[in-house]
Amino acid sequence: MSTQPVIRKVLIDQLLPAPLPTTHVEIRRITMEPNTAAGAHAHNGPVFGSIERGAVIFRIADEPAAILRAGDIFYEPAGVVVSQFDATEDGAVFLGYFLLTEDQTSELRQIDAD
Numbered sequence: 001m002s003t004q005p006v007i008r009k010v011l012i013d014q015l016l017p018a019p020l021p022t023t024h025v026e027i028r029r030i031t032m033e034p035n036t037a038a039g040a041h042a043h044n045g046p047v048f049g050s051i052e053r054g055a056v057i058f059r060i061a062d063e064p065a066a067i068l069r070a071g072d073i074f075y076e077p078a079g080v081v082v083s084q085f086d087a088t089e090d091g092a093v094f095l096g097y098f099l100l101t102e103d104q105t106s107e108l109r110q111i112d113a114d
Contacts, residue, residue, distance in 0.1 A: 014075050016046060026098040026106055032056070032087035040083050040111035047076040048100050054092035071098035081111055 029052075032038070044108050048074045058074055059065040067088070068074055076082050098106040 001080040004105050005040070005090055007114070009072050012048070012075065017077065020046070020099060021101050022099045023102045024100050026100060028096045028098070030096055032092045032094075034087060034089050034091040035077070036087045038085040040081055042079055042081050042109050042111060043086075043098070043105040044075055045104060045108070046078045048097040048099075049074050049076070050095050052093045052095060054090040056092045056094070057086045057088065058082075060072060083111075104108070 025106075034054075046094050051068050051072055055067055055069045057065050058068050059082070060076070061083055065084055100106060
């Protein structure tokens with residue numbers, strides 16, 4: 001048992017590639033059915049997220065894939081291809097935090113597989 005009533009642990013301290021004049025953050029709860037592939041995509045702003053339930057196979061560009069499970073966090077840089085964000089056989093529910101500038105709306109661009 002902890003002797004501290006509140007414990008704060010940094011889960012991610014992500015440097016952004018450039019200063020971002022964030023004016024608002026949009027938080028979405030996203031549900032993916034089992035074995036659903038999001039397809040290669042990119043966002044127009046940085047996205048942070050955390051897996052609430054289930055699991056996904058996550059891969060940025062050509063980096064090695066990782067399996068993210070409940071409690072795991074992720075970062076999708078603006079404009080960078082997320083080559084894999086696929087729900088496993090358990091499906092997945094996650095929170096996505098979209099950092100947005102003034103008058104910006106969140107956009108997801110599907111990338112054609114060549």
